[in-house]
Amino acid sequence: MNNSEIGNIIDVKGINTNVHDLGSGFPLLLIHGSGPGVTAWANWRLVMPELANTRRVIALDMLGFGYTERPKDQSYTMDRWVQHTVDLLDTLEIEQADLVGNSFGGALALALTIRHPQRVRRLVLMGSVGVPFTITPGLDAVWGYQPSLETMRRLLDIFAYDRSLVNDELAKMRYEASIRPGFHESFAAMFPAPRQRWVDAMASSEADIRALPHETLIVHGREDEVIPLQTSLTLAQWINKSQLHVFGRCGHWTQIEHSQRFINLVSGFLVEADRLQSTH
Numbered sequence: 001m002n003n004s005e006i007g008n009i010i011d012v013k014g015i016n017t018n019v020h021d022l023g024s025g026f027p028l029l030l031i032h033g034s035g036p037g038v039t040a041w042a043n044w045r046l047v048m049p050e051l052a053n054t055r056r057v058i059a060l061d062m063l064g065f066g067y068t069e070r071p072k073d074q075s076y077t078m079d080r081w082v083q084h085t086v087d088l089l090d091t092l093e094i095e096q097a098d099l100v101g102n103s104f105g106g107a108l109a110l111a112l113t114i115r116h117p118q119r120v121r122r123l124v125l126m127g128s129v130g131v132p133f134t135i136t137p138g139l140d141a142v143w144g145y146q147p148s149l150e151t152m153r154r155l156l157d158i159f160a161y162d163r164s165l166v167n168d169e170l171a172k173m174r175y176e177a178s179i180r181p182g183f184h185e186s187f188a189a190m191f192p193a194p195r196q197r198w199v200d201a202m203a204s205s206e207a208d209i210r211a212l213p214h215e216t217l218i219v220h221g222r223e224d225e226v227i228p229l230q231t232s233l234t235l236a237q238w239i240n241k242s243q244l245h246v247f248g249r250c251g252h253w254t255q256i257e258h259s260q261r262f263i264n265l266v267s268g269f270l271v272e273a274d275r276l277q278s279t280h
Contacts, residue, residue: 004041004045005039005041005042005066006018006041006067007019007021007040007041008020009067010091012084012087012091013087013091015068015069015071015084015087016068016069017060017061017063017068017069017088018040018060018061018066018067019040019058019059019060019061020040020041020044020057020058020060021057021092022048022056022057022058023052023053023054023055023056023057024055025054025055026055026097026098026273026274026277027055027092027094027097027098028051028055028056028058028098028099028270029058029059029060029085029089029094029097029098029099029100030048030057030058030059030100030102031059031060031062031085031099031101031102031105031109032059032061032065032066032102032104032105033102033103033104033127033252034103034105034142034190035103035142035145035159035174036142036145036147036152036155036174036177036178036184036187037173037174037175037177037178037179038066038177039061039065039066040059040066041066042173042174042177043059043102043105043255044059044255046256046259047259047262047263047266051266051267054267055098055270058088058092058097060088062085062108063076063081063084064076064186064190065187070186074185074189075189076186076190077201078107078108078111078201078202081108082108082116085108085112086112089119095119096118096119096120097119097120097121098121098122098123098124098270098273099112099113099122099123100124100126100266101123101128102126102127103127103128103129103227103252105128106125106126106127106128106129107128107129107130107202107203108202109123109124109128110123110125110204110209111130111202111204113212113214114209114211114212117212117213120214121214121277122214122215122216122217122270122273123212123214123215123216124217124218124219125216125217125218125219125232125235126218126219126220126254126255126262127219127220127226127227127252127253127254128220128227128232129202129203129227130202130204130209130231130235131204131209131234132200133228133230133231134196134199135196135199136225136227136228137225139195139226139227140195141154141155141158142155142158143191143195143198144193144195145178145187147175147179147184148175149171149172149175152171152174152175152178153168155174156170156171158225158226158251158252159225159226159251159253160251160252160256160257161221161223161250161251161257162249162257165253165256166253210238210239212239212241213240213241214239214241215241215242215269215273216235216241216243217242217243217245217265217266217269218232218235218236218243218245219244219245219254219265220232220244220246220254221246221251221252221253221254221257222246222249222250223248223251224250224251225251226251226252227252229246232246243269247261
């Protein structure tokens with residue numbers, strides 16, 4: 001077991017939640033994606049330390065993922081995930097945070113911002129779900145994962161443009177994570193076939209998205225085979241105060257494949273917000 005994956009286990013309204021909490025300053029909440037064996041640490045390990053130089057970085061394992069407790073009923077909905085995230089902010093006594101959502105985490109960040117607009121200062125959506133699209137073969141394969149090292153290797157080929165970044169060591173780590181007690185059971189319960197309905201269930205309404213007043217940074221990999229680039233183009237059209245950055249030679253993991261560029265981009269976007277806040 002990789003102890004780095006475990007931060008602090010804290011009680012979030014009765015749910016033991018694994019949380020990494022680094023640095024100090026304005027809070028930045030990182031919400032991971034939904035791949036098999038995912039944890040906050042696996043998703044964000046390359047960017048957390050540097051982002052934490054200038055702000056308080058919080059990354060949690062979402063309900064049913066990683067080292068956070070799994071609900072007995074194995075029932076997972078966007079309502080439940082949003083509530084768990086808001087409950088975490090309440091538990092940590094954080095009134096407002098910047099949010100970064102990756103893939104599934106993007107849909108969650110979007111839904112949270114729509115329902116609790118005052119809790120969010122700025123929004124970053126990366127390879128995000130949250131608008132209607134036809135499920136890709138890549139996403140269908142990710143959500144339909146049946147544990148084996150070979151299958152995990154194939155999934156990493158789908159996730160990354162540059163295979164050298166996702167070596168066999170990462171495949172082994174993610175595979176071993178996916179077969180820990182309880183991990184696959186909860187994962188299999190989240191997205192059973194037919195899987196288009198889960199894409200649809202994660203989408204927020206166009207009217208709600210268009211009504212968002214938040215400054216939003218949208219990031220996508222041009223070669224993403226999991227979530228089509230079109231989703232980010234749609235978000236960029238619907239969100240009034242948005243900017244879109246597309247990384248070439250990049251698959252679904254911008255924060256892993258282009259980690260330094262991702263850090264620079266997000267830092268610049270948030271520093272602007274810090275500056276504006278300090279002048280008011």
